[in-house]
Amino acid sequence: MPATDRFELPALPTTWAPRRNRLVLLPASAVLVVVFGGMAVVLPASWQLNDRIMLTLLGLVFAGVGLMLARPKVVVDAAGVTVVNFLRTRRLQWAEIVRVNLRQGDPWVTLDLTDGTSLAAVGIQPGGGREQAVRAARGLRDLAEAHGAASEPTTV
Known part of the structure; x- marks a missing residue:
C-alpha cells in the first residue's frame, strides 16, 4: 500500500518545530x-x-x-528538507533520505541517509507531545517516500 493511501501528505512547505x-x-x-x-x-x-x-x-x-x-526545526519543501539543529543547518535533497526513524524512547527523529550516516532532526521531538511528534514523523516519512528514492518501509 503506498504511503499516500495511509496518510494524507502534509502541504508543502511545512515547518515542524518544538513550539513549547x-x-x-x-x-x-x-x-x-x-x-x-x-x-x-x-x-x-x-x-x-x-x-x-x-x-x-x-x-x-x-x-x-x-x-x-530554541533554534531546532525541520522545514520541508518540494526540493527537499532543511534540518536546523542546535549549531548546524543541513539541506538535504529528498533522494538523500533513506529512512525516517522515531522509535519508542528516542529523544527526536533521526534520518538515515544514502551516504550511510544518520542525521538527528531535533525539530521533531516527543518532548512537546508524543502524538504530535509521531504525526510529524509519519508526515516526513510519507513525503520522503513520495518525493525521494526511499521505497522500503520505515520505522515510526
Missing part, C-alpha cells in the same frame, strides 16, 4: 538580558566597570544559549 520550547526559551532569554543588564546598572558603586560589563556579558551568554536551544 520556543514559547518558554525566547521570552526567558529576553528576561535574562534585561535582568542581568538591570543588575549591572543598579549595583553598588563598589562594583567596578569591568564587573558590570562582565555581568551584562554573562546575561547575553545565557540568552544566547537559550536562543540556541
Whole structure:
C-alpha cells in the first residue's frame, strides 16, 4: 500500500518545530538580558566597570544559549528538507533520505541517509507531545517516500 493511501501528505512547505520550547526559551532569554543588564546598572558603586560589563556579558551568554536551544526545526519543501539543529543547518535533497526513524524512547527523529550516516532532526521531538511528534514523523516519512528514492518501509 503506498504511503499516500495511509496518510494524507502534509502541504508543502511545512515547518515542524518544538513550539513549547520556543514559547518558554525566547521570552526567558529576553528576561535574562534585561535582568542581568538591570543588575549591572543598579549595583553598588563598589562594583567596578569591568564587573558590570562582565555581568551584562554573562546575561547575553545565557540568552544566547537559550536562543540556541530554541533554534531546532525541520522545514520541508518540494526540493527537499532543511534540518536546523542546535549549531548546524543541513539541506538535504529528498533522494538523500533513506529512512525516517522515531522509535519508542528516542529523544527526536533521526534520518538515515544514502551516504550511510544518520542525521538527528531535533525539530521533531516527543518532548512537546508524543502524538504530535509521531504525526510529524509519519508526515516526513510519507513525503520522503513520495518525493525521494526511499521505497522500503520505515520505522515510526
